[in-house]
Amino acid sequence: MDNDAFLPQIARIDAVRDETPDTKTFTLRFREPEDSKAFRFLPGQFVELPVFGYGEAPFCIASSPTRPDTFETTIRRTGSLTDALHVLGPGAEVGIRGPFGNGFDVEGARGKDLLFVAGGIGLPPLRSLIRNVLDERDGFRSVTILYGARTPVDLVYKDELKEWETASGVEFHVTVDNTLPGWTGNVGMVPILFTKTTLRPESTIAYVCGPPIMIKFVVQDLFMRGFREESVISTLERMMQCGIGKCNHCAIGHRYVCRDGPVFNFKQIRELIE
């Protein structure tokens, strides 16, 4: 009972990296060493991040628990809180509450083929699992990453994408909806990338994250190709506040996105009662 869920820990911004004109990745390190030691998270979990004076918002952890001293979160500017966050630099202090949520079932993915399909700002939540998998590469079978964004400028983790392109043990394809001068890669929506790879529905777990409309088309495609509902995983978004399944903002039926999610498979999603 000493874990007071509403009491934030203090973290310092270690580094800030621009991903796109409106998105940055913040590397955070807890100020107190005991907070750092105690912070154990699973890929797919999120934190509530207060920017004091501006409020608090949930952000998924975009780095892997295999690299524990710091963690990363990739945040797009959408309102006053993220505006305030975006002007902060290394050394600035923010709060962290969490980690919250169920996270991805990493153990359940061992020995399987893994397919990651992401659109735009949907890549950060998957990245925590991707990095975890790549850090323990031997535990998993094939790893295929399909990623798309509106334009080349909107791709996040641009340097990392290059790594994935050339890494052995990873099959990576990227596309943009609208091209720009200098882009020599695929042009088209994410589902076109299915033609670039061989999918094995019986042995693959698919992780899909991105704008709702993208998820809808991708998942339809996957089901048509024979993927089972339980093998297609996504993260749900809702207004969340407490993070501990109490305030009821994120309740869908009797499930709480902050506690029973945000990671759900599509069978669970179908069974959710609004």
Place this chain on the structure above:
Amino acid sequence: MKMQPHVLTIRKRDATKWLAKLLESRDVIAPALGPCGEVLFSKVDSPEQVLWDFENPLPPPKQFVLPQTDPIVRIQQDNHRTEVAPIYDDRQRVLFNVRPCDARGIAFLTQMHEMEPADASYLRRAEKLTVISLACNTPCRLGFCVCSDSGPFLSAGHDIQLTDLGEKYLAEIGTAKGEGAVSDAAGLFDAATEDEVVRRKELEAEARGHFGEETCHFASAMRRVSTRRVADALWERMSDWCLECGACNFICPTCYCFSVKDRGCNGTWTRCRTWDSCQYAAFTLEASGHNPRAQPGERMRRRFFHKVSAQYYVRDGATGCVGCGRCIKVCLGTTDMPAVVAAIRKGAWHGQ
């Protein structure tokens, strides 16, 4: 820890002495005469202020375990360095002469906040709270506590349940906390006789008899709500009779939806938990502007799913309603619990 309940009695005239003893070491909150001649749960200064014969106050004692504005963390930022500290409410409190419905309500709230991950700030307050309830020999006019096993007498879960036997009060001690509330004044209490225990059972039977032949409707409503057999069109029609004031949530002894907001400026903030209502449009409004429950009918459906569904009943071991009848009084519209439950059962609202 389940205790063997043991049963005592205290003479009515000694009850004030017992209260005086309690007042020595704790805050005592009891129904008392407040402004405008209304009976309100208030912190009393003397035993004489405690009422024994009263209509249940309209505001429940919820504000004493879950204040509408509840400061929980202090935040101080100087020169780019931030310090945070929890705010704990460590006062010893006794809720005295609450009715069984309200005692059940508090127990329900405590159970919700104990659920993993637990809420330390609520539980610290609840730990220091003893609830002494007064059973209802004469049930109130609007109540339907029998429908959710929340009255007119409780069978379990009470710290102390008092029953008015006429010359004496019977005191059923249910927990160690209850034990702690009588131990300082042990000399004022006697062991209850068998006759007295029998009398208490008779009084309960009489009280239950007041509810008449009405069978309880939660069960059939629960079936329909849980299997989505309530038409969207019905929720839409009913929501036209709701004015989205949130009163049902705020007044309900078992509702606890809240928001977390930081209050303050210039480096000093207090993080507060504040009551919120699932009936408010903005309750599920996301930063993007998307609202998964944009229609009032959807919000009403959500409320009654939480209160009446089997899914929640299984999770919580209880319905989210103690039958106190307060929502009937405070509803600005006409969509209180009994009215909506009836509509769910019949599949019709105002005959349609």
Place this chain on the structure above:
Amino acid sequence: MLSVPTTCPFCACGCGFFLLARDGDLVGVAPGESHPVSAGKMCARGWNAHEASLWGDRVLQPMVRRDGDLKAESWDLALDYVASRMRSLIAEGKRVGVLGSARATNEENYLAGRLARAGLQTNHVDFCHHSLCRPLMAGVEDVTGESAHAIRLTDIEASDTIVLAEGDLARTHPRAAASVLKALGRGARLIVIGYARTQMARLASCFVQTAPGSEGNAINGLLAAVLGTEEGYDSLRRELKAVSPSDEIRVAAGWIAAAERAVFLIGPSGGRADRLRSDAASLATLAASTGHLGRPGRGLLLLLGRSNVRGACDMGVAPDRLPGYQRIDDGEARQRMQQLWGTPVPPGQGLDAQRMLESVSGLIVVADDPAAVLPMGRRARAALKRMEFLVVLDAFVTPAVKAAHAALPIASLPETEGTFTNMEGRVQRVRAASAPPGEAMDGWKVLAELCARFGAGGGWSSATEVLGEIGEAAPRYSRMVPQVLDDGWGSSLLEEPEWASIALRTSPTEALTSPERPYVLARDGASDWGSDPLVSFSPTLNREYQSERKLFPNGLVEMSADDADALGVRQGWRVKVSSAHGGAVVPIRLRKDLQRGVLLAPYAFRDWFAEVLGEDGAAAVNVERA
């Protein structure tokens, strides 16, 4: 936990509840079952009435602008500064004025009026909400010579026929809508006249959907149908000769004519002030000609917008009215005030709020933000910036405070003592449950200090004393003072005014539209809760307003899906809206409850249509895809 009975500070229904405070801090509210209006019920705003005081950006100290910035000052120096600057302006022959407020207490408003007339010797006195409600009051006055007719909310519950000319009652006056629901539950008939299929419209027994500005057609129709078989009323019949009521209006008229207890409710919906006035007049005529005006439990209710519109009027915070809402040209009334105040009271009508902003050099504003309330919107903001000397008294840092040359902190409503008068004409107590922060003082005290510095009286030692004087100044208030001062809710109904003659009125029937401009664009509603500090500073209440402003940074116009299809536009696409005055290009938002030919500019977005609408609330426009 301290429980303090008080009156709700939001709309004019005048609900009451207990403010809760612990260790001097506001904690929340609790329902008061014995309250004569609310009986334990409140709307979402009432349930969160404590939040603004806690979360709001508060004015903590008197501030005076030096070298461009507002700087803290002591009370004495700040008050002396205000007095000396205002005196200089007056000595230079420049105009000065005072704005009271519909969210200020009667005591604050009364002293504001006294400061203006007795102290500053000016009749430039008004309050911003006045322009929105005044047409209604004037319309009723046109018919009976009196504007203060009001039934009680319980009369609505007991009625068998309700005529409602509304904007959106469930949103503007939830407690009144609750009364309508109760009546409906008992079998009453509801006739709704309005431009949107609102919650009340959906429940109506008869819904007459009109274009904004054309509500009068429906009222005329009811009148014509009702008068069909009545004896007398020849002149009215002549005026209504061209009116041909539809079948459903005839049925509704039959209900009204046969009603035992009928009530007539009208609020300041979007539309033009002149039309609103004539609609109120013709509705009053309908009530009178069916025998429902002037009998207990029946008659008219003006749905005033804000908690103390009625009180501000009764306190004489109007350019042509004295306390008691008596006319400034009523020699006897002026004489009485001069005697009471011991100073001359200037003759002649003063400037109203909008004209004041445009032409005074010095202005004292009590608890209001003119740009948030007045239809002129951002033009008010520009006018305040141009002002030579602006003084604002408020609890909250509003844009008006930020523009002020002197800002004086006053207590917010949960922190002060005073009274409000609701739309029923019920005078009720406002009580303090906690102390104001910083150096903020009761508003009436600050105004008393200013009065003293202008030789306009002084020495009141409590709000109760001010109320006592109000009783002397406004005759109808004298009888209720003792009841208001009792320990309970302190609630007392003003008497219905006496009236002798009736001048019956109909509404004009000319259509606004033309072949070149076949659409009507109207300001929707008469208020923007989102910019009222009691809402904007409440974290629970402000969410949807903040979201809307964020999502529509380039303005917004609302239209029906059918119109959008015909224009070839979809949700979020831009249209060009042009009237005889000017044009605007904004994105659209679809609404399911509008009919073809009607476009709405939500009150919060009215600035985008300043050129299109001009002074009017509604205008004929042409619309095309941008």
